[in-house]
Amino acid sequence: MKAAVITAPGKAVMRDVPLPEPGPGQIRVRLEGCGVCASNVTPWQGPEWMTYPTEPGALGHEGWGVVDALAPDVSTVAVGDRVATLFTHSYAEYDVGAADAVAKLPPFLDGRAFPGEPLGCAMNILRRSDIQAGQHVAIVGIGFLGALLTRLAAQSGASVIAVSRRRSSLDLATRMKAAETVAMEDHGAVVARVRDITAGRLCDRVIEATGKQWPLDLAGELVREGGRLVVAGYHQDGPRTVDMQQWNWKGIDVINAHERDPGMYIRGIGEAIEAVAAGILSPEPLYTHRYPLARLGEALDATRDHPEGFVKALVMMS
Incomplete structure (x- = not known):
């Protein structure tokens, strides 16, 4: 072969x-x-x-x-x-x-x-994120995974704020039913814009989907007190630092949404097949x-x- x-x-x-x-x-x-x-x-x-x-x-x-x-x-x-x-x-x-x-x-x-593996991965991240109707959900990084999660979170009844660098990615997020898009250019400006969108409350759920340091820092700032920060990006190019004081003060849950149990992956792929069949994912x-x-x-x-x-x-x- x-x-x-x-x-x-x-x-x-x-x-x-x-x-x-x-x-x-x-x-x-x-x-x-x-x-x-x-x-x-x-x-x-x-x-x-x-x-x-x-x-x-x-x-x-x-x-x-x-x-x-x-x-x-x-x-x-x-x-x-x-x-x-x-x-x-x-x-x-x-x-x-x-x-x-x-x-x-x-x-x-x-x-x-x-390609079942990444589609199943999106379904597993959705499950670990515990997104509820009416929540504000920020997704930081709109590539393939971020786009899928935008659609899934919106379908769950959340108001999705998509944060990404490229204009084409933000346009894609809009097509995937994001309620708001924010250009990831200036750290402080992103935080200020999300505060404005959420009337100062920040986000119930924030999903980091880039695997990079700065977006992880940004994600920590965008999550509200008592909210949930979900790490979906694959961080493989070295150690990361986190603002533990900030995470402690906010009392947030931090979820590593990567699965290693093949059975959980197969479950996710099955859920992805069902989502495609139902027209939830295309x-x-x-x-x-x-x-x-x-x-x-x-x-x-x-x-x-x-x-x-x-x-x-x-x-x-x-």
Whole structure:
């Protein structure tokens, strides 16, 4: 099969490698595509903790495709089932993994891209955020995840304040039913604007969805006393500092909304499927850039650089 290998910072090559065989409890999936996660950007840039070359297909973890082989002890899925996976080497034509680390895709999704992992992640963050109707909810960072959460929070009856740098991101948040948008340019100006919108009360829930220091600082200022700060961004480029005095004084709940239990991820993917079926989520317009596997490097560059109109890149296998 063909698989992508990252051989050095900013360099991806295609290699012919043996077709993987499923071991006990595993299945093999012929991949149709794989989403490109923002968490790939740091390994792509070459942090000191990264080693090269990667294993074939490594970093790709947002795959979907069709089951084409399974171990004799697997009975939960069958050859021919279309699934979203939690496998971790999906920048390749095939990937293998545990049979319980997939979610079956219903017929209404036939022919449609479905990177289940990030869609399930959004549903899990929504659950951990405990958003209620009538609340003011600020979402700091409107990329793919922030856009999904804007839609989900608005659908829950909250008044969403979207905070982001790019004008196109703020326009996207409006389309996703944000009640207000605030340009993330000047720290004090953002806080003042949110105070004005909320009549001085600040926000019941604030979701930080960037994985960067300054937006995390900003999120702490935007949450009201007794509110909830939800860390949805993936912080992987070094330690963070927090204003603990501020957090103590406000008496806020701080939630790390990242899940590691595969069962919780599969639950989230199932909820995402239901949300798409119900018309609550329509993620297709967010898949703005598609690349063949041989152009994975370009997909990773776009995910890093955010060209005009960029929201989410998909790598397609055919």
